[in-house]
Structure formats: C-alpha cells, structure tokens
Amino acid sequence: MPHFEITTVLPVPPEQAFDACLDVEAHTRSMATSSERAVAGTTSGRLALGGTVTFQARHFGLTWRLTARITAWDRPLAFVDEQEAGPFRYWRHEHRFVAHGQGRTLMTDVIDFASPLGPLGRLADSVVLGRYMPRLITARNAYLAAHL
Template sequence: MPRFEVSTSIAAPPQRVFDLSLEVEVHTSSMAGSTERAVDGVTSGQLALGDTVTWQARHFGLNWRMTSRISAYDPPGYFVDEQERGPFRRWHHAHHFEPDGRGGTLMRDVIDFAAPLGPLGRLAELLVLDHYMRRLISTRNEHLKGLAEASGP
C-alpha cells in the first residue's frame, strides 16, 4: 500500500493554516484544475470532527465521487480525513500542523492509499497514482500557502 508524505513551510500560524485546511471553499479552489466541488454532506464552510463531504472531480478524463469523513480532529495540531465511499480501496490522509519556531507552520500531509482491482490496482499505483497524488497534494498545498500567507498575521 503506497504511503507518501508532503511537507510545506507556511509563514502563517498553525491555527490559521489548520482552519483554512478545513474550509470547503479553499479545498475546491485549490482543485480548480480537476473541477472539484462538494456535492453532498457539508458543502460549504469549515469541516469539523465527524463531518462528511462528497467531492466530485474529473481526473484522467473521468468523473469521480469520493465521500470522506473527518475521523480525527485536534486543533490546531492535526486532523484526518478518510474515504467512506469512492474510487480507492483505502484513503487515509493525516494533516499535521507544527509550529516552525518562527511564527509559521510546518504542514505535513501523510497519505496512505490503495487502489482497487488487486494486482492491476497495484500496477496503477506504481505507474501513475503515486506520482499523480503527490502532485495533486503539492498543488493544493501551494494554493493553501498562498492564501495563508496573504491573509497576514
């Protein structure tokens, strides 16, 4: 099962970065390239522990839906979103927000995922999905960084 981590330094306090990370509108604007939008559950505002949201997006030329739940939540240190229904056999995304000692945040995303379809899914993970998902998370993080740093102290 693939696991990867993406770290992003953000010149904004952990609470601001944590809060922005849970905003539905921030997520959808960060994923504009895949036309991602919230279509069920919490579809606007800030997500909290136990909330579910169904995302619809276009990846690889196909429309996908994924329902995820905020399954762990400890502001402003971390939260976890996990797939309840969707294209993956498993999706577990832990978001960590650590003070960097200079008033900013080290944001770490730790993602464990698995594609369906047994050996064919494993091949897709190795050939396409691992790189694609890293790039998607990095793009999201750069968008979040820009918003957090633009909003001032």
C-alpha cells in the same frame, strides 16, 4: 500500499492553517484544475470532527466522487480524513501542523492509499497514482501557501 509525505511551510500560525485545511471552499479553489466541487455533506464552511463531504472532480478524463469523513481531530496539531465511499479501496490523509517560527506553520500531509482491483490496482498505484497523487497534493499546498 502506497504511502507518501509532503511537507509545506504556510505563512500563518498553526490554528489558521488547521482551519484553512478544513475549509471546503478553500479546498475546492485549491483543486480548480480538476474542476473539484463539493456536492454532498458539508458543501460550504468548515468541516468538524465526524463531518463528511463528497467531492466530485475530473481526473484522467473521468468524473469521480469521493466521500471523506473527519475521523480524528486535535486542534491545532492534527486531523485525519478517511474515504467512506469513492474510487479507492483505502484512503487515509493525516494533516499535521507544527509552529515554524515567525507566525508560520510546518504542515505535513501523510497519505496512505490503495486502489481497488487487486493486481491491476497495485499496477495503477505504482505506475500512475504513485506519481500523480503527490503532485496533486503539492499543487494544493502551493495554492494554500500563496493564498493564506
């Protein structure tokens, strides 16, 4: 199963970073290049433990929907979102936040995912998604760092 971690320094304290990562509008703005928008569940404001959101976006020329639920919550240290419905066989995204001096936060995204379709999915994971997904999360984090 593909696994990757991305570490980003955000120019705000952990509480603010934690809240920003749960803000649905901030998420959609950070993913504007894929025309991402919230279409069901919590479509504005901030997600909370047990909350769901369905995002619709375009990737690889196709429109996809992914419904995620916040399954773990330890403000301001960490939270987890997991796919309930969507294109992946498995998706788990842990967000970790650690104070990093001078009001900054070291944010670490820990992501595990797997595509459906058995051997074809594993091939897609290794050839395409294993590179695409880290770039997507890195771009999202760069947006957050610039706009917080």
